[in-house]
Amino acid sequence: MTFRLILSTIPAAVAAAALAVMPAPASAQSSKGQQYKAPRTPDGQADLQGIWEVRNSPDKDLEKAKGLIVEPKNGKIPYLPAALARKTSNEKNSAAEDPLNKCYMPGVPRINLLSHPFQIFQTPTQISIAYEYIHNFRNVYLKRDKHLDGIDFWQGDSLGHWEGDTLVVDVANFNDQTWFDKAGAYHSDQLKVVERYTRTGPDTLQYEATITDPKVFSAPWKISITLDRDTKPNARILEYECQYLADEAAKKKGN
Amino acid sequence: MRKGFLGMTAGTLAVGTILFLKPAPAAGQDTPPGPPREGGGRGGRGAGFGRGRSPLPPAGPFKRTADGKPDLSGYWNAANNGGAVFEVQKHPVARPGYPPGPGAIVDPPDGLIPYTPEYAKRAKANFDEHLADEPELHCYESGLPNQMYRQFGFQILQPAGYLVMNWEFMHAVRIIPTDNRPHGLPASTRLFEGDSVGRWEGDTLVVDTTNLNDRTWLDSAGNVHSDQMHVVERFTPVDERTINYEASMDDPKAYTRPWTVKFPLSRNMQPNYEIMEFACIEGNQDVHHYIEETGGKAKAVIP
């Protein structure tokens, strides 16, 4: 978070009088029993576009983020017994071994849970998510129905389809290199993630992710969290250039 | 015997199976068969090359979006950049690793960057002594105009109100609102890709970029700019396969006058092409080797 301040001196969000980027939907605001109806993109998709960010740094420790893990009900990641030792050792050595501390790609869903916003763009064939965190981007393919074969990625290969107004993203082809949080929650290359993005109001997006990995977990587990929109006029994501910051810090130390 | 086996000792040769081959012209015959098919197959999506098939039919007119503006979306590359990716200005002297080239500068007419004396010195020092500091070696984004002629091509997405450009190389991103909004960042905020705002002038998208940092180069040869640089780009579609790209740089600290590059952006015609993830820092062992081997700085490339 402090690094962000180096790069930006933008004051705190302007008052609530700030206009939302998107026009308000024609239908009623969400109220008990009535579902919010998102506006549409020109080609009829529910419009999820905008700049979104989580609060309260859930990526510190998923199990300690209140209400984040909704399945299983006890809020604990269901590690296989053999996998627990590794998680414990990861957590102990987090400072040295967290891939994020080496400026590596965060993986999914961690990249959506960082204290850095991302911006969703929608076209008829792809949904592209641009992240402030080291200018990562994820392309979600709406017109490809099979994952690529024989190659893996840090952030996986994302295929998207709509279930009503919910964008469902099927992510596979992960390598085994990322962690889910700073506390050493990890996965194998058998990881699969199914994400669900649902706009629940003009400035809120509900993000859910179901994580499956038979090599590490005894059962799938699920997180759910609300993302808030940046409603400042002319809002934009900035840059968090982890490697550059590390290089500059090393220079100061006289390396 | 030594000569015939290229100076290698017998001990390093596989038993009885060394062949002396010319550079393999036949390599191309054996690339994955056929163009990529729907639903995968040997080439899969985004894979394979349609190689050397019949020439393309003449290009038709460019499409338009629902609001009547030119549709620039798709996959593009800047193949014809005059060698700008090596050196953006005219470089008539062949160097090991890259041939001479005209560069991409159309103004001034001599094709050279109109440096102030101080920045001319910095550029020379980079080339002579600091090639290991090339920002791309450290996985930084390339800034402007360098990003536009970086390798492996890029995609343009054009949702309402924006032009979004994603590069495979370094997964660089440029987000350009096209609603003629003003710049809004404080002068103290400096970004690798700057702050870009766009507006349409007829069928030309004009993009104005400020708030650049001074951490990027103009090319791989060490040409530089200061953090005062201001860039105005013009994207003008010609037909469905070509966009004319022009960028003017003005930077009173580094240059005695503005200068302009110009080159075409060509549409990637490969069916089912996709930009793929490019993990840079994660695999970037070479920076360390490069720096170790050159004692922390790189000499000019020598034959």
Add this chain to the structure above:
Amino acid sequence: MRAKFAIPAVGVTLLLAAEPVVAHHSFAAEYDSTKPITIKGSFVKMDWVNPHSWIRFNVTGDDGKVTLWSAEALPPNGLYRQGWRKDSLKEGEEITVTGFRAKDGTATMWSSSVVRADGKKMFSGRADGEEGPPR
């Protein structure tokens, strides 16, 4: 191994005549394009990394000594677009690697192509060190 980033056109068809001659920065400094070489060995593993992938294979000399060779190849996305997959080569498989020897005399080479045990030839880097579709 000094290797700057390779230059354009991996994975981009560029059938157009306008494709530029672009050369890998360090190819000429590190590899001798006048000295092609082909070596047979036993596949160990591949590092699918940017800026260049590496094919590691054991080569047994006449004296029985085994040397681990490293052959530089296209970056991962380039390999993928040429039809390479993570399981294209099996550990222990006999492969034949064609390319150019490193100038420094180590067990290192640039690889233009690899022939698998089943005879399939796979392009892994342009014969002249440039990147892009084979000529």
